[in-house]
Amino acid sequence: MTDQEATPKEGRRLSTREAAELLGVKPETVYAYVSRGQISSRRGPGSRGSTFDAKEVESLARKNRREPAATSASGSSELSVRTRITLIDKDRYYYRGVDATELSLKHSYEEVAEWLWTGVMRPGIHFTALEETAGAARRAVDALPEHSGPTDRLRVAAIAAAAADPLRFDLSEEAVIGTARTLIPTLVTALPPASRAHRDEGPLARRLWSRLSGRQPQEASLHALDTALALLVDHDLAASTLAVRVAASARAHPYAAVSAGLGVLEGPLHGAASGLAHRMLLDVLDRGSAAPVVADELRAGRRVPGLGHRLYPGDDPRAQALFAILETIPKAGPALAAARGVVATTARHTDLHANVDLALAVLTASSGMPAEAGETIFAVARTAGWIAHALEEYEERPLRMRPSGQYVGLRPPQAMPRRDESAQTRRRLGSPL
Incomplete structure (x- = not known):
């Protein structure tokens, strides 16, 4: 009997690959479920692989979706997400299996970003903003109050760039990478220049420098900034990256996913x-x-x-x-x-x-930069990593980043709440509550 065949008395049976896809796990995890007695398997005569009862697998999949995240030995709830982007191992970290510090020292930020998105190294690549989109982002940022912070400006620039792009809802890999190549320089171009000699051409690090420092940069200083950008491109599932993946799971377009990351980045325990x-x-x-x-x-x-x-x-x-x-x-x-x-x-x-x-x-x-400059560098750098994670998430099952809440409030049924008479009186008199 083949994986898809069944006798009239049996339900449909699934192959290992089908069971893994339905459960959202690796094939070896399917056999771990078998060893724990959560599902049963059977190897038919002449069959090279095991088969699984579809009803059992579907029941386990429903149960897994309802159950809260697994609790670690320390008692904290941890979410695990499969990724091919960054591995952190002891005192080193790797981009797509390549030592990230060595990669960042030898290649520009734009080259490292391209590597993260495509797995292909393109020496000498420079990202260029579209003039119409960059103009919309600049006008939006210029309208902000003077005291606005760097993340405020970047968030507004991303929103303005999205509004100017009618193709933003195209979530194909080619379209998303194309968006990334123009969005990152748009974010930089939208920032107020710190020097009259600001530049909107050449390597991104040079363009960003003129937004952060009024000093003329030396090549060593530009190399330091470029390396910092590349080192910060990604760092596994940091809080902002998780927010991006949640947005991408709901099929938000890449501008919106980046906006979600920027919203989290601003905290003092992260980008600031x-x-x-x-x-x-x-x-x-x-x-x-x-x-x-x-x-x-x-x-x-x-x-x-x-x-x-x-x-x-x-x-x-x-x-x-x-x-x-x-x-x-x-x-x-x-x-x-x-x-x-x-x-x-x-x-x-x-x-x-x-x-x-x-x-x-x-x-x-x-480098004569303000204290907030590090936040800007961090945000611009990490945008490339957020796009890489959004690309991965677009390939996953939609809305999978939907944990179940553990309700700890009063159990129903409860009596209907009584109206607050004092609040009602104030409302009738038009007084503020």
Whole structure:
């Protein structure tokens, strides 16, 4: 009997591949379900593979969709998403299996982004914004209040770019990658220039520099910025990346998916963390010592910015790579010394290592950039990774990123709530509630 055949008395039987697709798991996981007794399998005469009862598999699939996420040994609920983009392994991380720090040191941000999207290295590629779309994004950003933050500007630019693109709902791989190649330079072009000599051509790092610093860049400084962008392209399922995948799961177009990521990135525990480290380094330089600055942070009940990472018990490889470049730039010397002072001071009591936020703070503080520049660099860099994750999610079953809530409120039936008489009186009199 073949995988699809069944006697008149039997229900339909599925092959291993069909069962895996229905359950949304790998084929080997199907056999793990068999070993745990959750489904049964049978190998028919002359059949090379096992077959599975369709009703049993469908029942297990429904049960899996209803059950909350698995709980780890530490008691935290963890969501696992299959991805081919980034692997984090001990003290290293890899883009599509290639060492990410080596790739970032040898290739431009745009080349690394292209590698992430397509698996093909295209030396010398430069992303170019469409003038009509870039103009719409610039006008929208220019209309914002002066005190608007960098992520505010990028989010508005992404929305304006989406509104100017009638083809934004095309979710084919070719169309999404085409959108990415124009969206990223559009985000940069929409930012207010920091220098009259700003440029909208050449490598993206050069264009971004003129939006962040009024200084004329040296080649070493541009290399540091370009490397920082490439190092930050992706880092597995960070909070903003998960938001992007949820949006893509609902089949939001790539502009909307990027907007979802930008909405999460702005938090002080994510994309804005380097700004805190930047201000701390300036404080160290002003006071001449890291000790009183670290003491003030701890006295205020705050974590010392730029230290430690939950995925790296030792050194953050991104920080190591960026520090190595910054050491070749004389103007970065004072900020580097301040960062080393912070690390040495905290090392007296805790084994926390410098993370990429501290390295990014050294870059921005030594380049005449504002404290918020690190947030901008992070957001522009990570947009490429978000697009890569959106591309993966578009290939998955729609709306799969829909966990079930664990209701812990009052059990029904409950009595209907009584009307608040005082609120009713205020409403009748037209007073604010």
